[in-house]
Amino acid sequence: MNLNRDKMMKQIQAYSFACYDALLYLDSHPQSKCAMEYYNKHKALEKKAMYEYEKHFGPVTAPTEAYSWEWTKGPWPWQNENDCKE
Amino acid sequence: MWQYEKKLQYPVNIKNPNPKYAQIIVSQLGGPDGEVGASLRYLTQRIAMPYSQITGILTDVGTEELAHVEMVSAILYQLTRNLKPKEIEDSGFATYFVDHTTGIYPVAASGYPYTVAQFQSKGDILADLHEDLAAEQKARATYDNILRLVDDPDVCDAIKFLRAREIVHYQRFCEALGIAQDKMNSKNFYGYNPAFDNVGK
Numbered sequence: 069m070n071l072n073r074d075k076m077m078k079q080i081q082a083y084s085f086a087c088y089d090a091l092l093y094l095d096s097h098p099q100s101k102c103a104m105e106y107y108n109k110h111k112a113l114e115k116k117a118m119y120e121y122e123k124h125f126g127p128v129t130a131p132t133e134a135y136s137w138e139w140t141k142g143p144w145p146w147q148n149e150n151d152c153k154e
Numbered sequence: 155m156w157q158y159e160k161k162l163q164y165p166v167n168i169k170n171p172n173p174k175y176a177q178i179i180v181s182q183l184g185g186p187d188g189e190v191g192a193s194l195r196y197l198t199q200r201i202a203m204p205y206s207q208i209t210g211i212l213t214d215v216g217t218e219e220l221a222h223v224e225m226v227s228a229i230l231y232q233l234t235r236n237l238k239p240k241e242i243e244d245s246g247f248a249t250y251f252v253d254h255t256t257g258i259y260p261v262a263a264s265g266y267p268y269t270v271a272q273f274q275s276k277g278d279i280l281a282d283l284h285e286d287l288a289a290e291q292k293a294r295a296t297y298d299n300i301l302r303l304v305d306d307p308d309v310c311d312a313i314k315f316l317r318a319r320e321i322v323h324y325q326r327f328c329e330a331l332g333i334a335q336d337k338m339n340s341k342n343f344y345g346y347n348p349a350f351d352n353v354g355k
Contacts, residue, residue, distance in 0.1 A: 078165060085163065088218065089322065095211045096329035128160050145162045146228035151235070 076121045080128065083114035156217070163221040164315040168232035168308040173247035175304050176233040177263060180250070182300070182316070183226045184260025184268035187292040193219035195273040195289060202277045204348045205337060208330045212286075215323050222316055227258045229312055277349050279338075283331045287324060294320035 090107040097103060118128055126138035142152030182188045196216030203209045234247070234256040242251050249265060260268035273289070276282050297317035304310055339345050 074165075074167075077161060080161060081163070081165060084159075084161070088163075088214075092211070092214055092218075092322065092326050095207065095214055096326055096333065098207070130157060139160075145160060145224070146166065146231045148167075 073125050079117045080121055083110050083117055086110040087114055162225055162228055164225060164312060166225055166228040166232060166312045170306060171235050171237055172233050172306060173237055173242060173245040175309060176230050177247050177250060178303055179229055179300060180261055181263035182296060185262035186272045187296045189219050189222040189226050190260045190268055191273045192289060192293060193223060198275040199282045202349045205334060207333055211326055211330045215326060225312060230258055278347050279334050279349055280343060283327060283334060286327045290320045290324035290327060
C-alpha cells in the first residue's frame with residue numbers, strides 16, 4: 069500500500085464529500101449563504117488537493133490536456149497495487 | 155451526461171476476505187432495497203418531474219447512488235479477494251461462485267437476481283416522492299441489519315458511511331416533498347397531477 073497515495077486520496081475524498089453534501093443541502097436550501105460559502109471554500113480545497121494528487125499519481129478526472137495516456141493505468145479505486153496487472 | 159471520477163466516495167480498505175459477509179452485503183447491490191435500484195429509481199423518476207428544484211435533488215441523489223453502487227462493489231470485491239476453494243465451500247458462497255466466480259453481479263442475498271420490478275416510476279410527484287422516502291428508510295434498515303451480522307471494523311466503517319447517507323437522502327426528500335406541496339393546490343393536492351395535467355399552466 070502506498071501510504072502517501074492513500075493519504076492524499078483521503079484528503080480529496082474528505083473535501084469532495086464536504087462539497088457533495090453541501091450541494092445536496094443547497095438543492096433544497098438555495099438561499100443559504102452559509103452553505104454556499106462552505107461549498108465554495110471546500111470546492112477550492114478539493115481542486116487544490118486534486119491538483120497535487122494528479123501530479124504524483126495520475127488523473128482522477130479525464131485530463132484536460134494529455135501528453136501520455138495515464139487515465140487507464142491502475143490501480144482502480146477498488147483495487148490495491150497487488151490487484152492490478154498493467 | 156455523466157463523467158467518471160476515478161475515486162470512491164468514501165475509502166474501502168478491507169484486509170480480511172470473508173465470503174460469508176459478501177453473500178449478505180450483495181443484497182445492497184442487487185436486493186430489493188439495494189443501490190442499483192436506488193440509482194435507477196431516481197434517475198428515471200427525475201425525467202417526468204416538472205419542478206426543477208426537485209429534478210435537481212433527484213439528479214444529485216441518483217448520481218450519488220451510482221457512487222454507492224461502486225462502493226458496495228468495492229466491498230464485495232475485497233471480501234472475495236484471494237479465496238481458496240475450501241473457504242468458498244465452507245462459507246455458503248458456492249451458490250454465487252458457481253454462476254459468477256468472483257465477478258460482481260447484482261442479486262439479493264437470497265440469490266434472486268436484480269429486477270426493476272422492485273421500484274416504481276409513477277409519473278406522479280406525491281407517489282414518487284413517498285416511494286423515495288420509503289426507499290431510503292428501507293435501505294437504512296438493511297444497513298442496520300448488515301451491521302448486526304458483520305463485526306469486521308473495516309467492513310463496518312464503509313457500511314456505516316452508506317447507512318448515514320440514507321438518512322441524509324431521506325431528509326432531502328422530506329424537503330423535496332415540502333417544496334412540491336408548497337407549489338401544489340393546498341386545498342386539494344390530488345386535484346391534478348402537475349407531471350401530467352396541464353391545469354393551471
